[in-house]
Amino acid sequence: MNAAPLPPLEEMDPDLREEIGHCLDQWKDKEGNLIMMLHEIQDRHGFVPREASLLLAEATGVPMARIYEVLTFYHYFKLVPPGKHNVTVCNGTACYLKGAGRLLAELESRLGIRDGDTTEDRIFHLETVRCIGCCGMAPAMVVDHKTLGKLSPTDMAGIVEGIRKREEAENDQ
Amino acid sequence: MINRRIKEEFERMLRGVGEGPPGTWVRVGMDTGGIAAGADRLFAQLREACAEAGVPDTAVLRAGSYGYAWIDPLVEVRVDGGAPVLYGIVDEAVATRIVDEHLKGGRLVDGHVIAPRHRGAKLDQPVTAIIVQDTSREGGDKTRFFQSSMEDELKVRGMGEEVQVVRALDMGIYHEGLVVQLLPSGVTYTNVLSRDIVRIVEETVSNNAVLEDLLWTRKDLQDRIVLRHCGHLDPESLDDALRGGVYRGLADALAKHGPEGVIDEVKAGGLRGRGGAGFPTGFKWELTRKPAAKRKFVICNADEGDPGAFMDRSILEGDPHSVLEGLILAGYAVGASKGFFYIRAEYPLAVARVEKAIASARERGLLGENILGSGWNFDAEVRLGAGAFVCGEETALIASIEGKRGSPEPRPPYPSVKGLWGMPTCINNVETLAAVPWIITNGGASYASRGMVKSLGTKVFAVTGKVRNPQLVEVPMGTTVHDIVYNICGGVQDDIPIKGVQTGGPSGGIIPEKLLDTPVTYENLQALGSIMGSGGMLIMDENDCMVDVAAFYLKFCVDESCGKCAPCRVGGYQMLQLLLKISRGRGSTEDLEQIRRICTAMQKASLCGLGQTAPNPILSSLRYFEDEYFAYIEGGTSYARKRKRALAEGKSLKEAV
Numbered sequence: 077m078n079a080a081p082l083p084p085l086e087e088m089d090p091d092l093r094e095e096i097g098h099c100l101d102q103w104k105d106k107e108g109n110l111i112m113m114l115h116e117i118q119d120r121h122g123f124v125p126r127e128a129s130l131l132l133a134e135a136t137g138v139p140m141a142r143i144y145e146v147l148t149f150y151h152y153f154k155l156v157p158p159g160k161h162n163v164t165v166c167n168g169t170a171c172y173l174k175g176a177g178r179l180l181a182e183l184e185s186r187l188g189i190r191d192g193d194t195t196e197d198r199i200f201h202l203e204t205v206r207c208i209g210c211c212g213m214a215p216a217m218v219v220d221h222k223t224l225g226k227l228s229p230t231d232m233a234g235i236v237e238g239i240r241k242r243e244e245a246e247n248d249q
Numbered sequence: 250m251i252n253r254r255i256k257e258e259f260e261r262m263l264r265g266v267g268e269g270p271p272g273t274w275v276r277v278g279m280d281t282g283g284i285a286a287g288a289d290r291l292f293a294q295l296r297e298a299c300a301e302a303g304v305p306d307t308a309v310l311r312a313g314s315y316g317y318a319w320i321d322p323l324v325e326v327r328v329d330g331g332a333p334v335l336y337g338i339v340d341e342a343v344a345t346r347i348v349d350e351h352l353k354g355g356r357l358v359d360g361h362v363i364a365p366r367h368r369g370a371k372l373d374q375p376v377t378a379i380i381v382q383d384t385s386r387e388g389g390d391k392t393r394f395f396q397s398s399m400e401d402e403l404k405v406r407g408m409g410e411e412v413q414v415v416r417a418l419d420m421g422i423y424h425e426g427l428v429v430q431l432l433p434s435g436v437t438y439t440n441v442l443s444r445d446i447v448r449i450v451e452e453t454v455s456n457n458a459v460l461e462d463l464l465w466t467r468k469d470l471q472d473r474i475v476l477r478h479c480g481h482l483d484p485e486s487l488d489d490a491l492r493g494g495v496y497r498g499l500a501d502a503l504a505k506h507g508p509e510g511v512i513d514e515v516k517a518g519g520l521r522g523r524g525g526a527g528f529p530t531g532f533k534w535e536l537t538r539k540p541a542a543k544r545k546f547v548i549c550n551a552d553e554g555d556p557g558a559f560m561d562r563s564i565l566e567g568d569p570h571s572v573l574e575g576l577i578l579a580g581y582a583v584g585a586s587k588g589f590f591y592i593r594a595e596y597p598l599a600v601a602r603v604e605k606a607i608a609s610a611r612e613r614g615l616l617g618e619n620i621l622g623s624g625w626n627f628d629a630e631v632r633l634g635a636g637a638f639v640c641g642e643e644t645a646l647i648a649s650i651e652g653k654r655g656s657p658e659p660r661p662p663y664p665s666v667k668g669l670w671g672m673p674t675c676i677n678n679v680e681t682l683a684a685v686p687w688i689i690t691n692g693g694a695s696y697a698s699r700g701m702v703k704s705l706g707t708k709v710f711a712v713t714g715k716v717r718n719p720q721l722v723e724v725p726m727g728t729t730v731h732d733i734v735y736n737i738c739g740g741v742q743d744d745i746p747i748k749g750v751q752t753g754g755p756s757g758g759i760i761p762e763k764l765l766d767t768p769v770t771y772e773n774l775q776a777l778g779s780i781m782g783s784g785g786m787l788i789m790d791e792n793d794c795m796v797d798v799a800a801f802y803l804k805f806c807v808d809e810s811c812g813k814c815a816p817c818r819v820g821g822y823q824m825l826q827l828l829l830k831i832s833r834g835r836g837s838t839e840d841l842e843q844i845r846r847i848c849t850a851m852q853k854a855s856l857c858g859l860g861q862t863a864p865n866p867i868l869s870s871l872r873y874f875e876d877e878y879f880a881y882i883e884g885g886t887s888y889a890r891k892r893k894r895a896l897a898e899g900k901s902l903k904e905a906v
Contacts, residue, residue, distance in 0.1 A: 110652030150635030168556030212318020
């Protein structure tokens with residue numbers, strides 16, 4: 077991922093600067109704050125922008141390399157913007173035994189992308205996660221923060237088309 | 250000596266809490282599973298419907314998970330202080346019926362009642378309702394037939410109006426023919442035949458005589474200590490928690506036990522770490538208490554990463570105050586000034602509820618400075634995990650809280666000597682901490698009276714996979730796997746024969762069908778080549794392929810290896826390649842030898858628990874299901890292709906060919 081060269085710190089988006097400032101005010105006196113601040117940034121943007129990490133490095137004195145070490149170690153943090161709609165298939169053991177693989181295969185063929193990819197129009201992002209802890213309703217998936225359970229491959233068409241229809245309706249307006 | 254000031258301070262707090270919910274209420278199970286099944290919409294709908302029905306909307310309450318994951322969402326109803334009735338699979342239409350028929354009309358809603366697990370032996374109150382279910386599924390469901398026969402019989406005797414007959418959604422009893430439970434006494438009859446109906450109505454309903462030949466006398470297998478409040482308290486209300494008895498253990502500890510007394514009580518209870526390793530909790534606290542240090546920490550490990558386990562999430566979402574009380578007690582015992590909850594970021598609801606619990610406890614003086622006027626200070630905060638399985642390991646977890654990548658460190662020094670920021674630190678699992686307050690209030694001896702040999706008390710299991718009723722189960726240690734699977738969870742889904750039960754997740758192993766009568770204890774599971782683990786229990790049936798499952802778990806560990814030590818980083822990867830080669834039908838018996846050698850190397854030379862236990866699922870499947878590996882080796886690529894197709898279609902090998 078070769079990002080374009082960044083502008084000098086002082087020319088960066090003032091909103092982002094302010095946001096990092098807020099984040100810092102809240103956390104700077106607490107112990108073990110780095111990961112919590114990164115969580116906060118990701119919650120807001122859906123990923124951790126490189127500019128934000130740079131500003132955070134400057135403000136906290138933690139080297140940028142250390143911040144990236146943490147960001148790339150943990151699965152939860154994303155460095156690129158996700159798609160508009162996130163489709164996450166749970167691949168915990170219970171879901172795996174009950175056919176999560178079949179759900180994923182159906183989604184991959186419907187969306188034309190692989191696990192971990194985003195469609196070209198950036199509308200769908202498809203990924204698998206370890207376990208969302210809803211094993212009682214396996215196989216389960218999360219679509220835009222909403223958990224759906226007891227699914228079968230035939231349900232996938234409805235889910236995907238539902239999102240596509242809503243998107244089209246939005247575009248027509 | 251008892252410190253009266255602290256006791257009075259606590260009693261004053263309890264008096265300030267006020268009355269509990271009124272005699273008429275509706276409670277909705279709102280944990281992640283319930284909400285996914287629509288509990289939040291139900292909550293809003295019930296509030297509206299109750300307001301229209303003249304029941305104040307404050308009577309619509311929130312609860313955590315009841316544990317019955319397969320029939321979410323759940324709603325519990327109580328009318329005029331009577332016995333509460335639990336309903337499952339409640340959709341919009343059923344919710345409307347609950348308000349109209351039960352709340353307004355006082356009659357049960359047919360087909361959705363979950364039978365109370367408390368079963369009486371005496372008819373101390375006249376029968377008002379009868380719930381029926383045909384629990385053996387051979388020859389079609391005869392529940393409806395029995396329901397109408399029973400109704401007819403009651404009508405003949407002029408009791409058709411007073412006594413209602415409804416079909417149950419679940420009886421909690423399986424393969425026992427027609428089961429009949431009489432409410433409110435809870436007297437239960439099993440294997441009821443058509444000719445018994447007249448007797449039940451004549452003798453039991455009319456004359457209050459119990460029919461001993463039909464009476465179900467087996468005790469409920471479940472024994473809920475850790476889950477005692479789940480489903481019964483509002484997890485977002487400190488008042489509700491205090492009414493339910495939470496924080497009484499803390500008040501007792503501060504007023505009379507003292508730190509050593511708390512440790513002694515936990516030791517007497519024989520409590521061992523419920524995260525998997527089973528290290529004695531009281532001993533761990535003593536080790537952390539010993540060293541002199543400027544600061545000490547306690548941590549609640551809520552980084553539940555085992556795929557297929559959800560008990561920690563359910564406990565945090567259902568009863569966060571008890572876990573917090575456990576953490577405060579741990580802090581008191583070891584002499585810590587600060588505690589952290591390390592929770593998975595993937596559990597947003599659990600995070601929100603714990604944060605709320607901390608804030609409200611702090612506001613009320615149960616946390617912070619001078620707790621309950623004792624002069625002792627302790628505070629707690631939440632730190633989030635970020636999706637790294639290895640962070641369940643103590644030293645990696647500490648690194649993660651410190652804001653570093655979660656790499657484990659060699660031990661010793663153990664965290665009890667040199668942990669978070671170099672200070673003595675004690676790390677306990679959610680379930681362990683949730684058991685501590687109960688032990689302090691009820692005494693260690695009472696806890697130790699459950700269980701067997703060195704495994705005392707109770708354990709929560711998340712039973713999932715190919716099981717009829719996936720759910721949370723809490724049983725005394727020493728209960729057999731067979732009892733858990735067949736007598737609590739109703740046996741295998743679709744009645745396909747069971748192949749084995751996996752415990753301990755990616756660090757555990759498989760217990761084959763022939764050994765299901767083993768009592769579950771730390772030692773027994775270890776002897777079988779598995780581990781207790783955090784308590785996930787996955788049921789696998791004949792259609793599941795053990796080579797495939799072994800590869801699934803190994804792939805998990807390879808993905809999650811932090812890469813710090815070579816045995817785990819390289820060994821895991823190479824072993825996965827060999828396993829995949831076998832499952833493509835291109836393996837040889839030499840590959841199996843090679844796999845065994847790598848397993849030994851990883852077990853002996855890996856730095857932390859992840860690498861040391863990653864070979865367990867493979868060794869265990871080789872021990873009990875070696876024939877499946879040979880089937881691939883001997884059958885070659887054509888066998889592998891057929892097996893793969895069968896798995897993809899969810900069929901048995903025979904059906905797919």
